[in-house]
């Protein structure tokens with residue numbers, strides 16, 4: 001029978017505290033045989049996160065006696081095929097917890113041919129542990145993985161220089177590898193990195209600080225993981241919520257369900273819906289556990305709005321300053337994941353937030369992962385990284401990946417085989433080249449930042465002032481001579497000003513306010529309203 | 534105009550809230566992207582959590598998919614009682630499917646061995662039920678920490694027309710962008726609890742006060758005591774050794790399956806906090822007292838390739 005691990009009165013406190021501890025997702029990567037599996041086994045084993053029967057099973061299967069009584073790497077290597085071939089094919093997820101944090105590890109394959117699986121593990125990670133074999137030094141695969149991790153926006157790196165036991169625990173070995181790799185990371189413009197010398201096999205600096213390397217006085221790997229800032233997926237954009245589904249249990253309630261992917265929202269806040277550009281205020285943040293006074297990323301919520309807006313799955317709700325882009329043409333980094341290479345141009349499906357649209361991808365250039373230089377290439381093979389131009393049949397609402405890992409990412413899907421072809425990270429929208437077929441409403445909207453509308457205003461002089469204000473802001477605007485002319489202009493996406501003596505609008509400021517409230521203006525910046533409003 | 538600026542100090546969620554958020558996102562994606570989703574309901578603690586997450590995902594609306602229970606007919610009586618009461622209370626539609634043909638032919642674990650018995654009463658029955666219902670997505674409560682081969686399973690796990698899993702050829706799965714596109718006859722198994730551990734599940738049950746089958750709680754039960762193993766005596770076909778008599782033992786079930794194949798553990802844990810306390814002190818993984826995983830090294834992987842959950 002189990003012995004009591006914790007004393008009774010302290011236990012309730014423990015439960016309450018445990019429920020509140022945070023989560024850190026990290027991945028381990030590095031060249032094959034650098035010791036990833038051994039490191040994870042060591043982390044789990046030394047932090048008492050493996051069960052006796054698992055250790056016994058690993059001991060039974062240990063063939064490699066050089067790895068010790070129990071080959072710790074066997075605690076993590078899963079699939080039968082992998083055991084037979086002795087390599088890690090696919091990303092495997094591992095879980096462990098300490099008193100301070102819960103951890104999700106993505107154990108990713110080292111071989112170049114499985115880079116796509118590594119990218120999979122990197123896409124949700126808050127932190128990357130890059131392993132380097134001290135004796136081998138920096139290998140091409142070390143650079144490649146660092147590049148992929150930085151491309152996937154992992155904000156924090158740990159560079160663990162492993163097998164120090166086999167390098168005599170020498171300071172000079174550690175420093176040589178550290179300096180070489182720090183130079184490369186600097187070229188990546190990469191995030192903060194913590195370098196430390198370890199031995200996964202002997203346990204130095206993994207959980208406990210090593211006594212065999214007194215020259216190093218930094219925290220152990222686990223100490224670092226327990227204290228480093230988490231929350232890497234949080235973005236620097238304002239409130240964003242892609243609508244997943246509309247909840248209409250009865251006629252009295254209509255809610256928009258989705259996950260807050262950045263920022264925060266409160267009842268009373270004004271939100272804008274894209275693509276319509278219409279605005280309303282939040283009435284309720286409804287959840288099963290009661291209405292909320294605030295919701296922030298990554299909480300799943302159902303928002304009820306004050307006004308009935310025509311919103312459906314795939315739309316985006318946003319608030320605050322800093323508007324998302326709305327465009328059907330943009331530049332992106334692409335990691336190609338399909339055995340059939342990407343030729344110069346290809347049609348496919350694109351999934352972005354909660355919508356899937358038809359798209360065409362055009363290869364601009366390939367990125368050399370060693371030099372990070374752009375190089376001309378006729379095609380992108382599996383596991384290669386390139387810069388592409390995407391054109392979608394419908395405008396997407398996005399941020400650059402650098403600012404938001406959720407509204408800035410997409411995958412490509414083969415419409416015939418349904419395979420996932422590629423992972424994409426949006427760089428920025430690009431202007432359409434001249435003369436590529438009929439101009440669409442979405443293109444006009446993307447360029448001008450508004451949809452078409454007729455604005456009735458009281459006098460001719462007010463019409464001129466309003467036209468000037470809107471024109472200076474970059475709008476496509478004209479004063480129409482007749483109602484029919486105005487409606488034709490509106491149909492072409494233009495703001496048509498019509499002088500109507502009975503119009504309720506009596507000044508420019510009120511007109512601008514109304515345009516914003518009705519969501520006619522959806523441009524990235526709000527119209528400067530001078531001192532008037 | 535007043536803007537609500539997000540503060541520069543990032544707010545973060547506790548690990549349970551973060552896991553809950555991920556699971557709810559997944560459930561909503563499934564309902565939005567598939568024609569006929571179904572939730573596999575196995576009555577265990579993971580199913581209880583999954584059911585609560587489904588309530589949360591679609592609140593204030595009802596759960597928009599039916600629950601499917603594959604009943605081998607060898608489940609504990611208390612499980613069936615709990616199933617019926619719980620689904621009624623939640624207001625979910627329940628489908629129960631049993632491989633009648635196999636049972637009529639006398640399928641039971643002591644005649645066929647656990648492998649073949651599971652193959653007919655669980656795997657075959659599940660595939661038949663999914664086909665009969667025309668379900669294109671089946672939501673299950675499996676967790677990656679349960680077993681080594683599960684550690685590599687995707688959240689959206691693709692199954693071919695025979696319901697089989699190809700571990701070497703899984704679709705890459707990035708961010709929270711799931712590729713649920715399938716051809717005719719193909720399907721996706723969806724695992725919203727992928728990133729939960731056994732302890733997370735118990736903490737969540739405690740925090741949210743989620744009802745679970747009473748078999749999880751310690752009480753005096755009639756058991757055949759065979760060394761470390763406690764065998765429940767619910768089915769008449771359990772072979773009793775000469776001189777062997779069921780005894781009252783204070784025990785509980787750590788995981789729930791069919792009564793002939795689920796061993797109990799000696800325990801005093803009769804509340805959720807006590808179970809958590811016991812788990813922290815325990816040194817053995819959860820599936821060990823299920824007979825099936827250890828039949829053969831890697832047996833779970835073989836079963837999964839064939840279509841088992």
Ligand SMILES: Nc1nc2c(ncn2[C@@H]2O[C@H](COP(=O)(O)OP(=O)(O)O)[C@@H](O)[C@H]2O)c(=O)[nH]1
Nearest residue numbers: 032033034035036037038067163166199200201
């Ligand atoms: N001397 C020494 N060998 C190690 C260390 N860590 C791992 N190894 C050995 O390096 C080999 C590859 O390790 P493994 O963990 O399988 O590497 P992976 O391919 O990165 O997962 C195995 O033989 C390990 O026993 C270490 O710290 N010191």
